[in-house]
Amino acid sequence: MEKTEQALIGRLVLDAGPIIHLDEIGCLNLLSDFEPLVPESVWKEVEHHRPSAFKKTGVSFIKTTVGTEKAERVHILSHAFNLDAGEKEALSLCIQHPGSILLTDDTAARLAAKSLNIRSHGTIGILLRAIRRNQLKPIEVIRFLEQIPSTSTLFIKKSFLNEIIDVVKKEHSL
Amino acid sequence: MKTLNAELPDKLYEQVKTLVEGGWFSNEGDVINEALRRYLETHKPELMEHFLKEDVEWGLHGKD
Numbered sequence: 280m281e282k283t284e285q286a287l288i289g290r291l292v293l294d295a296g297p298i299i300h301l302d303e304i305g306c307l308n309l310l311s312d313f314e315p316l317v318p319e320s321v322w323k324e325v326e327h328h329r330p331s332a333f334k335k336t337g338v339s340f341i342k343t344t345v346g347t348e349k350a351e352r353v354h355i356l357s358h359a360f361n362l363d364a365g366e367k368e369a370l371s372l373c374i375q376h377p378g379s380i381l382l383t384d385d386t387a388a389r390l391a392a393k394s395l396n397i398r399s400h401g402t403i404g405i406l407l408r409a410i411r412r413n414q415l416k417p418i419e420v421i422r423f424l425e426q427i428p429s430t431s432t433l434f435i436k437k438s439f440l441n442e443i444i445d446v447v448k449k450e451h452s453l
Numbered sequence: 454m455k456t457l458n459a460e461l462p463d464k465l466y467e468q469v470k471t472l473v474e475g476g477w478f479s480n481e482g483d484v485i486n487e488a489l490r491r492y493l494e495t496h497k498p499e500l501m502e503h504f505l506k507e508d509v510e511w512g513l514h515g516k517d
Contacts, residue, residue, distance in 0.1 A: 289517050360495050361488075380517075387495035389504050400508050407512025439502060443509055450513060 290314045292372045293340075294383035295324040295365050300402040300433040302332040304423050309409050316343040316376065318368035345371045356394055360387040373397045384433060402433055403443065410447070417451035459485075 291313040298317070301307045315338060317325070322342045325332050333340055350371045357367040366388040373379050374395065381392045381399040392399040406423055409415040415423075424444050427433055447453070461469070469484045478484045 361491055386497075386501050386504060387492075390495060390500065399504075400511055401504065403505055404508030404512040404515075407509060408515065411513060411515070435505070436498075436502075439505060443505070446509060446513070 287314050288312050290316060290376055290379040292316045292318070292369050292376065292379050292381050293321060294369050294381065294385060294388060295321045295328070296384035296433070297382045297402045297405065298325050298332050299329045300384060300427075300431050301405065302329055302335065303431040303433075304426055306406060306409070306423055307332060307335050308337040309405050309414055310338050310382075312412065312414075313380075314341065315339070316341050316372055316379070318343055318345055318365060318372050320363075320368045321365040324365050343372060346375050350374050352395060353391075356391040360391045362388055362391060366391070370395060370397065402431075403435070407443075407447065410451070417447055417453060421447055421453070 291310065293310075293315055298307070298321070301309065317340050319342060322333075322340075345368045353367060353370045353374065356362070356370070362370070362385075366383065366385060369381055369383065369388070370391060373381050373392070374397070379397075381388070381397050382401065382405065383389060383392070383399055384401040389399045389401070403424075406415075406420055410417050410420050421444055424440060424447070427435060427440060428437060466481075469481050472478050472484050473481055478487070
């Protein structure tokens with residue numbers, strides 16, 4: 280089935296954080312070349328905290344029900360890492376869909392993903408990837424990175440953010 | 454020992470109170486301490502930095 284002009288290159292399971300953070304800086308469209316699955320609990324969380332996010336064009340978010348089969352390891356890990364319902368459902372969905380990438384900005388969720396051999400990335404990864412995928416120019420990504428402290432609720436240490444900006448500048452001779 | 458004053462949402466406080474009334478903790482402060490300790494355990498600065506570095510590498514040089 281022809282879905283988009285640009286081929287989808289992978290399945291992404293989304294946690295609430297990156298949806299909210301990318302929307303805050305106006306970059307939600309960077310997810311358009313993924314198949315973006317959103318667990319029901321995450322969907323509710325985003326609708327509550329950032330209702331505008333799902334109304335944006337360009338990304339067809341797929342509200343996805345997590346299967347009823349027991350993901351015992353996720354259940355155990357969610358307690359050990361104090362994961363919330365959305366993070367827990369996102370991990371379960373990743374197990375249901377092998378090969379998918381978990382997109383989360385929560386350190387504990389990423390630790391749990393690592394324990395389950397699930398690949399995970401966050402908002403910063405998606406922003407930088409936009410250069411490689413020719414979605415944004417390096418200078419545009421730098422501008423978005425610079426905006427994060429003032430326009431986004433994503434917490435990132437200022438000095439580390441500056442280091443990331445320097446890496447982009449260096450790699451692209453800016 | 455330091456004393457912190459913090460405002461909790463009602464629902465969160467009710468959950469804290471339930472744990473104390475159920476005999477799982479001796480007071481509200483112990484619940485807060487335990488919750489904070491566990492949060493800090495899984496949100497160490499070096500871990501956050503590690504995952505961000507992974508993101509930078511994937512973002513700039515990944516394959517997908």
